[in-house]
Amino acid sequence: MTAVYRMPSLGADMEAGTLIEWVKQPGERLAKGDVIAVVETQKGAIEVEVFHDAVMGRPLVEVGETVPVGTPLAELEIEGAPPETGAAKTGEAAPAPRGTPRPMAPEQPPATKSHTEPSTLPAGRRRASPAARREAERLGLALDDLRGTGPDRAIVLRDVAEAAGKAERGVPSAERPSPRHGLDLAAMREAIAAAMARSKREIPHYYLSQTIDLTSASDWLARRNAELPPERRVLMGVLFIKSVALTLRDFPELNGFDRGGRFEPAPGIHVGSATAIRGGGLVAPAIHDADQLSLDALMDRLRDLVARVRAGTLRSSELSDPTITVSSLGERGVDRLYGIIYPPQVAIVGFGTPRLRPWVVDGQVVPRTLVTATLSADHRHGDGHRGALFLAQVGQRLQEPETL
Amino acid sequence: MTATETTLEQLRDAALEELINVATDLAEETIPPVAGLRETLDLDSMDLVNWIAALHRRLGVDIPELDYPKLRTLDATAEYLAARLGAD
Numbered sequence: 001m002t003a004v005y006r007m008p009s010l011g012a013d014m015e016a017g018t019l020i021e022w023v024k025q026p027g028e029r030l031a032k033g034d035v036i037a038v039v040e041t042q043k044g045a046i047e048v049e050v051f052h053d054a055v056m057g058r059p060l061v062e063v064g065e066t067v068p069v070g071t072p073l074a075e076l077e078i079e080g081a082p083p084e085t086g087a088a089k090t091g092e093a094a095p096a097p098r099g100t101p102r103p104m105a106p107e108q109p110p111a112t113k114s115h116t117e118p119s120t121l122p123a124g125r126r127r128a129s130p131a132a133r134r135e136a137e138r139l140g141l142a143l144d145d146l147r148g149t150g151p152d153r154a155i156v157l158r159d160v161a162e163a164a165g166k167a168e169r170g171v172p173s174a175e176r177p178s179p180r181h182g183l184d185l186a187a188m189r190e191a192i193a194a195a196m197a198r199s200k201r202e203i204p205h206y207y208l209s210q211t212i213d214l215t216s217a218s219d220w221l222a223r224r225n226a227e228l229p230p231e232r233r234v235l236m237g238v239l240f241i242k243s244v245a246l247t248l249r250d251f252p253e254l255n256g257f258d259r260g261g262r263f264e265p266a267p268g269i270h271v272g273s274a275t276a277i278r279g280g281g282l283v284a285p286a287i288h289d290a291d292q293l294s295l296d297a298l299m300d301r302l303r304d305l306v307a308r309v310r311a312g313t314l315r316s317s318e319l320s321d322p323t324i325t326v327s328s329l330g331e332r333g334v335d336r337l338y339g340i341i342y343p344p345q346v347a348i349v350g351f352g353t354p355r356l357r358p359w360v361v362d363g364q365v366v367p368r369t370l371v372t373a374t375l376s377a378d379h380r381h382g383d384g385h386r387g388a389l390f391l392a393q394v395g396q397r398l399q400e401p402e403t404l
Numbered sequence: 405m406t407a408t409e410t411t412l413e414q415l416r417d418a419a420l421e422e423l424i425n426v427a428t429d430l431a432e433e434t435i436p437p438v439a440g441l442r443e444t445l446d447l448d449s450m451d452l453v454n455w456i457a458a459l460h461r462r463l464g465v466d467i468p469e470l471d472y473p474k475l476r477t478l479d480a481t482a483e484y485l486a487a488r489l490g491a492d
Contacts, residue, residue, distance in 0.1 A: 225469050231457035233469060235449055278429055278446045306450040311428045 001079070002057065004072040008048055010041055010319040012343045013195035017041045018066040019073065020157055024056040030076070035315065037073065042184060042191040043283055043319060044312035054078045063157070135160045188281040199343050203258070204379040207338050208387050212395040213361075214354050214369045220401040234299045237273075237328050240351050240373075242298055242404045243397040244326050245269045245291035251390045253382045254375075255323045257344040263381040272322025272342070273302060275309045283309055284325045284342065285318035295404060324348065336372035346378040349394070415463075415489075416482040419455075422462060423478075426454040437479040465489060 007017050017039040024036050035047040036056065057075030061067055135157060136143055146163050148155040217239055225233040248255045248269050256265040269291045272284035285308075287293070287301045308314050322342075328351035329337050335355075339348035352372040359368040373394055375387050397404060416437060423441075424431050430445065441447045447455075456467050456475070465488045467475075475481045 222469065229457075230453065230460045230467055233453060235453060237449065276446075276448065278427075303450060303454060306448075307426065307454065310426075310451075 001077070003052075003054070003076045003078050004060070005036060005050060005074045005076050007039070007061075007067050007069050007071045007073055008316050008320065009069045010043065010046060010048075010316055011191075011195070012198065013191035014041055014043075014069060016066050016068045017046075019061050019063050020045055021063060022059060022074075023047070026056050026058060028056045030054045030056055033317075039316075042187040043314065046314055046316050046319060048316040050076070052076070052078055064155075136163075185277070185280050188277070192282060195342060196340050199340050203341050203343065203346075205341060205376050206379045206384050206387065207374065207376050208384060208391055209336055209338075209372055209374045210388075210391040210395055212371050212373055212398055213359065214371045214398060217398045217401040218354065218369045232296070234295050235302075236354060237351075238295055238299045238302060239398065239401060239404055240328055240349075241271050241273060241287065241290055241302070241326050242293075242295060243394050244324070244349050245271050246397060246404070247390060247393045248324065249291060250393065251386065253386065254347040254377060254390060256346060257323070258346055258378060258381065259344065261380065263346065266323035268323065270321045270323045272325040272345075273305060274325055274327035274339075275306055277309065283314065283319070284322055284327070285309065285314050286321040286323075288317075288321065326351070329353070336374050338374050339376045341376055341378060346381050348376050350374040350376070412482045412486055415485045416478050418462060419459065419478050419481045419485070422458040423455050426458060427451050435478065437482075438477050440476060441478075442476075459485070463489070 010017075018041075019037060020040050021038040022036070023038060024030055024034070030036060030050045031053050032051055033049050036050050037048050039046050039048050055077040057077050059074045060072045061074070067073070136146065136155070139160065141160060141163055143155055146155050146159050148159055214236075218236065221234065221236060221239065252265045253263065255269055256263060258264075268289050270286040270288050271290040272286050274282060274284040276282055285305050287298065287305065290298060293301065305314075305318065322345065324345055325339065325342055325348040327337060327339050327348060333353050336352040337350040339350045341348050350373065352374075354369050354371040356367050357370045358365050359370060360366075361368065373391055375391050377387050420435060423435070427445075427447065433445070435445065439445060441452070452472065452475075456472065459465065459481075460467060463485060465485055467484075467488070471484070474484050
């Protein structure tokens with residue numbers, strides 16, 4: 001059975017993407033979760049994955065082309081799949097969490113315009129893919145000197161790579177790792193602006209904050225880390241994520257998506273961890289099933305995600321799957337932050353900077369390490385009463401760090 | 405140039421190399437040896453722990469968590485590492 005693989009939506013703020021590379025060639029077998037292609041978006045070069053076992057078929061889009069979300073990219077041969085499932089669906093073609101088919105978002109039809117690459121270029125400008133343009137600029141190569149092998153003889157990445165005398169996806173040399181490949185900070189700013197404006201326009205947020213005594217958690221963590229080599233030490237931010245993820249098991253109404261005004265609970269708890277990008281910009285890639293991971297495993301996942309944010313190599317499921325976001329501006333010195341919900345999610349949890357403060361314990365004023373946790377949630381799908389209980393349970397869990 | 409200066413310079417270079425390995429987006433930046441790593445380079449706590457782990461692997465120097473604040477700049481890091489290596 002032939003299906004099509006479409007340009008996936010990697011978040012509410014994505015309208016189009018540019019195909020940079022086919023990772024699989026026609027005839028190659030793909031297992032669910034395999035990377036099929038690399039697509040450039042406002043969030044950098046993203047490895048996009050298939051969500052069915054399939055055989056790669058005919059490509060329908062040329063490397064270097066920018067197409068709207070939902071555009072067929074390639075044919076896939078799927079064994080035994082009914083015609084209208086999986087890859088044949090439009091829009092949200094990214095893998096659904098843990099194999100559950102994700103219903104289409106009715107309010108999100110595939111966008112039809114592309115911000116990133118005008119189809120007609122100003123006269124006198126050589127046709128080139130945005131990725132090729134930037135790579136050429138980075139390498140100091142003039143586009144006029146390059147031979148284009150893309151559609152309409154456009155210059156694509158492989159032409160730049162050839163001119164630069166290196167393999168297109170060669171291992172970056174140790175002395176000069178490639179910096180954030182394909183990341184366009186101006187485009188990312190535009191995407192964040194669109195998503196946040198939509199959030200503030202459509203989502204009636206309610207905001208709660210709670211001061212949490214972090215003394216036992218920080219003492220416990222310091223003792224634990226003191227016995228471990230640096231690569232096995234765990235950050236406080238990991239305890240925050242784990243306590244939120246465990247608490248969400250009791251608050252399914254905060255873990256999921258708004259679908260045209262109706263709440264759809266998510267089957268898994270995939271915590272998006274807000275990560276700032278140097279120079280501006282922000283992504284919140286998912287840590288899948290965060291409630292089921294040990295602190296060590298969570299730390300490893302977070303370490304890997306941050307490294308790949310820095311290198312600009314996130315995967316599609318990491319961008320499209322978060323069911324809630326956790327943001328800690330912990331080290332930047334703010335006392336608290338009230339997050340703006342990233343649609344279609346319905347909640348975001350914020351942690352400020354843990355600090356030593358005066359606090360009353362058993363009638364005495366004593367110095368304690370305190371942190372302020374906040375919850376911003378969608379009032380259409382729940383009320384502050386439940387939100388308060390949620391924050392209280394997060395705080396309670398942090399009193400017993402050994403159970404996290 | 406004295407032997408001590410050479411060592412400090414080598415340690416600083418090693419620290420810089422490992423820093424760029426964990427924060428690849430800094431590869432094209434010029435990083436002054438006295439620049440504040442957190443304030444000027446905007447390293448976050450995950451960048452720092454990854455970097456410290458890399459230094460540990462490369463040099464075999466144990467860096468306790470309580471000492472992290474001492475690694476404020478590349479120069480300060482080189483001096484700290486030299487002292488730790490000398491003490492071993």
